Amino acid sequence: MEIRRLDGTDRKLYELVAPLVMDPLILKQNNNYPFKTSSRHIWYIAFEGDDIIGFMPVKSSSSGLCIDNYYIKDDREDTISAILYRIEEDTAPASLLTALVHKRHVAAFTKNCFRTWIEWKNYEKMDYNPLLKKNGKTT
Numbered sequence: 001m002e003i004r005r006l007d008g009t010d011r012k013l014y015e016l017v018a019p020l021v022m023d024p025l026i027l028k029q030n031n032n033y034p035f036k037t038s039s040r041h042i043w044y045i046a047f048e049g050d051d052i053i054g055f056m057p058v059k060s061s062s063s064g065l066c067i068d069n070y071y072i073k074d075d076r077e078d079t080i081s082a083i084l085y086r087i088e089e090d091t092a093p094a095s096l097l098t099a100l101v102h103k104r105h106v107a108a109f110t111k112n113c114f115r116t117w118i119e120w121k122n123y124e125k126m127d128y129n130p131l132l133k134k135n136g137k138t139t
Contacts, residue, residue, distance in 0.1 A: 001048055001079070003086040008041030008057065016045060017055060026071055031122055035069045042090075044083045054079040058087060064096030072105065080108040088112075088128070097128035 006013045020026050021035040037043065037057060046054040056070040067087070072079050091097055101109050101124050106116065113132040118125035 001046055001053070001082050003082055004045045004047065005086070005090065006043045006045065007039070008037040008043060009039050010043075013037065013043055013045075016052060017043070020052060020055070020071060030069060030071065033069060035071075044086055046079050046083055054083060056083045056087065058097075064098065065091060067097070067099035067101075069100075075104055077108040077111070080105060081112055084109070084112040084114075088130075093130065099126050099128070100124075101126050 006016075017035070027034070035057070038059070040060045041057045042060070043055055043057045045052055052073075053076065054070070054072040056067050059066050059068065070083075087097070099109060099114060101114070103122060103124065106124050106126070109126050110116075112128075113130055114126040114128050115132065116124045116126050
């Protein structure tokens with residue numbers, strides 16, 4: 001699996017993700033909420049060969065970084081973990097990283113050092129806490 005990083009306004013981003021973000025089945029997986037991007041976004045896109053198997057846009061704001069409106073083909077936990085690992089590598093240790101997580105992915109985010117601080121019907125707001133790691137493993 002390869003993870004590529006692209007700026008939110010990179011022309012290549014549009015070429016790669018447009019077929020996915022405009023697909024009615026993928027929009028349905030995202031509770032019909034549209035995917036968004038801007039110059040404040042960095043996109044992490046997972047590939048297996050030429051196929052995109054997931055993406056997570058990370059938006060930068062004055063309060064930190066936020067993952068929102070992401071896509072994971074077949075809800076694969078290994079894809080979630082690989083993308084989150086790459087985001088963690090690229091993120092300054094002092095940066096606050098939050099995520100709006102689909103209920104079906106909460107366990108995968110928890111295994112990757114995220115913890116829930118707000119629960120809603122379809123989502124949980126989680127934040128990344130590197131202190132949950134112990135000897136290279138999550139607790």
